[in-house]
Amino acid sequence: MTFGYRLNARANFALRRLLRADRPVADRSNEEFAAEVEKNYRWNFAVNMMDGAAFWFGLSFISPITILPLFISKLTYSPLPLAIVSAVALGGWYLPQLFSAPYVEMLSHKKAIIVNLGFFFERLPVWTLPLAALLAVVSLRAALVVFLFAYTGLAIGAGVVATGWQGLIARCFPMKKRGRFLRIIFFLGAGTGAIGAIFSAQLLETLPFPDNFAVIFLISAVAITLAWVFLSLTREPLRPATAPRRLQREFFAALPGLLRQDRNFNRFLRARILLALGNMGLGFLTVAALGRWDVSDRVVGLYTTLLLVGQTAGNLNAGIMADRFGYKFSLELSAAAGMIGFVISWQAPTPEWYLSCSRYSGSASVAWWSRASWSYSSSVQPTGSLDTWAWRAQLPT
Amino acid sequence: MNIVAPFIGAALAGAGYGILFIVSAGVNLLAYAVLRWGVDEPRFARNHS
Numbered sequence: 001m002t003f004g005y006r007l008n009a010r011a012n013f014a015l016r017r018l019l020r021a022d023r024p025v026a027d028r029s030n031e032e033f034a035a036e037v038e039k040n041y042r043w044n045f046a047v048n049m050m051d052g053a054a055f056w057f058g059l060s061f062i063s064p065i066t067i068l069p070l071f072i073s074k075l076t077y078s079p080l081p082l083a084i085v086s087a088v089a090l091g092g093w094y095l096p097q098l099f100s101a102p103y104v105e106m107l108s109h110k111k112a113i114i115v116n117l118g119f120f121f122e123r124l125p126v127w128t129l130p131l132a133a134l135l136a137v138v139s140l141r142a143a144l145v146v147f148l149f150a151y152t153g154l155a156i157g158a159g160v161v162a163t164g165w166q167g168l169i170a171r172c173f174p175m176k177k178r179g180r181f182l183r184i185i186f187f188l189g190a191g192t193g194a195i196g197a198i199f200s201a202q203l204l205e206t207l208p209f210p211d212n213f214a215v216i217f218l219i220s221a222v223a224i225t226l227a228w229v230f231l232s233l234t235r236e237p238l239r240p241a242t243a244p245r246r247l248q249r250e251f252f253a254a255l256p257g258l259l260r261q262d263r264n265f266n267r268f269l270r271a272r273i274l275l276a277l278g279n280m281g282l283g284f285l286t287v288a289a290l291g292r293w294d295v296s297d298r299v300v301g302l303y304t305t306l307l308l309v310g311q312t313a314g315n316l317n318a319g320i321m322a323d324r325f326g327y328k329f330s331l332e333l334s335a336a337a338g339m340i341g342f343v344i345s346w347q348a349p350t351p352e353w354y355l356s357c358s359r360y361s362g363s364a365s366v367a368w369w370s371r372a373s374w375s376y377s378s379s380v381q382p383t384g385s386l387d388t389w390a391w392r393a394q395l396p397t
Numbered sequence: 398m399n400i401v402a403p404f405i406g407a408a409l410a411g412a413g414y415g416i417l418f419i420v421s422a423g424v425n426l427l428a429y430a431v432l433r434w435g436v437d438e439p440r441f442a443r444n445h446s
Binding site for chain 1: 400436
């Protein structure tokens with residue numbers, strides 16, 4: 001037996017233990033499952049709400065649209081790291097799901113994915129960010145490299161466990177109550193995030209560089225770890241996974257047929273590609289403002305506040321609009337808001353214009369898009385299954 | 398596309414942020430047009446439910 005084989009076997013064993021893949025789950029009827037969901041509904045609602053509030057609070061200190069571009073601008077003049085952070089922030093969430101979804105569907109314990117695996121892949125990398133900031137005292141280049149590695153690890157890790165979280169939410173909250181839960185969690189999360197952003201604006205102004213970034217990254221790490229504690233308290237209603245193993249190549253082989261067969265879905269995916277492409281300027285808004293008006297760090301901190309206020313309003317509006325006019329209408333509003341936001345950013349005569357209008361429009365665009373896409377996708381998977389071809393086909397776009 | 402888009406953004410930013418923002422606005426307008434006149438929600442939901 002070679003060393004490589006033994007290492008692989010040990011890694012496989014450790015992964016199976018983390019995911020509780022070998023722990024059997026008793027089969028139960030739909031009624032028994034529904035009764036357990038109902039019994040734990042209030043508890044799960046409370047702990048997941050606290051998870052969302054703490055997580056969004058933590059995320060507001062590492063916003064990839066405002067705070068992180070400001071941090072990078074202190075380390076380098078090159079636009080490439082900005083593009084990397086922007087690409088990782090968006091793609092890191094979606095792309096790993098494409099590959100992890102079929103494996104997640106085969107696992108009975110969804111909570112083990114997000115809590116056990118997520119601790120190492122998603123939560124631990126956040127603690128590297130304050131160290132990266134402190135490294136700036138010694139070497140700006142080293143700080144940038146460590147920061148980029150840490151942030152990439154964090155974003156990809158979040159994407160790897162994302163389907164596990166969605167599976168857990170689908171189990172804990174029945175379809176009829178899921179929309180309400182998501183609306184509240186997004187609203188509350190954006191609210192706590194806005195409070196965090198006000199706090200980060202003050203810290204950015206009062207503390208010298210790089211201590212200010214080290215402190216706000218540390219607060220982010222503490223909050224995101226606290227969110228993990230709340231998430232781990234979730235009482236998952238268990239049932240055995242019955243999904244058959246489906247190979248990646250089966251999915252890719254089926255994709256052209258799916259797109260040819262349904263031209264409407266084909267056009268929907270094209271629209272999603274355009275919406276993703278339309279966000280190409282999002283990661284450069286802060287740097288453009290710094291270049292044009294040399295705005296202070298505190299103002300950049302305030303950008304995050306407005307961004308989150310925009311997201312809160314956007315999420316609420318999207319829910320109301322989607323209920324009344326359909327999810328497609330929410331997506332149309334998202335595209336329109338994105339267009340208005342970028343036109344204002346292009347023509348803004350003063351930082352105030354840029355600050356209020358473009359931030360609101362840009363953030364509303366992101367919020368509408370993400371929420372509408374989630375809901376739109378949910379509408380095509382009423383059973384809460386994550387691995388429909390249609391759902392997975394959207395992930396690469 | 399989420400991964401590719403920021404790098405296209407970086408390339409356009411080299412030519413000027415104004416160009417980047419107006420191209421971004423144009424792409425959003427195109428997305429709006431495809432959604433508004435190209436996608437039919439009820440038919441999409443029915444085919445994939």
